[in-house]
Amino acid sequence: RQGSELAGWAMGRWTYEGIDLNHTVADLNSALWDAEDNDLVPHQFPNHYIPIPEYYTFANATVAPETRAVIAWMQRYPFVLSANLHGGELVVTYPFDMTRTYWKAQELTPTPDDGVFRWLATVYATANLAMASGERRRCHYDDFTRFGNIINGANWHTVAGSMNDFSYLHTNCFEITVELSCDKFPHASELPEEWENNRESLLLFMEQVGHG
Helix, strand or coil: CCCCCCCCCCCCCECCCCCEHHHCCCCCHHHHHHHHHCCCCCCCCCCCCCCCCHHHHCCCCCCCHHHHHHHHHHHHCCCCEEEEEECCCCEEEECCCCCCCCCCCCCCCCCCCHHHHHHHHHHHHHHCHHHHCCCCCCCCCCCHHHHCCEEEHHHHCCCCCCHHHHHHHHHCCEEEEEECCCCCCCCHHHHHHHHHHHHHHHHHHHHHHHCC
């Protein structure tokens, strides 16, 4: 109701119960990295299909019902390729989203499949009309054009318990985040242009499911 120009980055981010759905998935990164540091991988601790921590399954755990439903959906259907769509920036991010050095806000933290993730992110970014435009300008402070409009999520800002990292570590699904537009809340009249900006990118990204 306030309009796109007056809405801050936090507007609409929390549910009625006060839960931020963007940071409510279980953090599996810390468990994996602790196990690696103690030489427990892979004989005593798996490096993929990592189980959800027991505390996360408790009825009184602070987990949104929407999140529990999505996890159950992912477990029922073993997806292999995914993208979650955000707004407020023009860039494609890929795992890991959480820095390995816990006290760092930014740190390059690639997965063992970094080449594949960089390819998937590049496929989307190069076909996105807004990102690939010669008149492309910064949304805010970061100049993502220097990196081809893609970035390792943790090298931008660390996020514990992101969907990208959870999908990768819990179900082996390769998931990226697409920041679709500088404007988090575009006007209805702008939606056709946003669709055209992303249509080919979405189709090309889905086609990557056929590659090994």
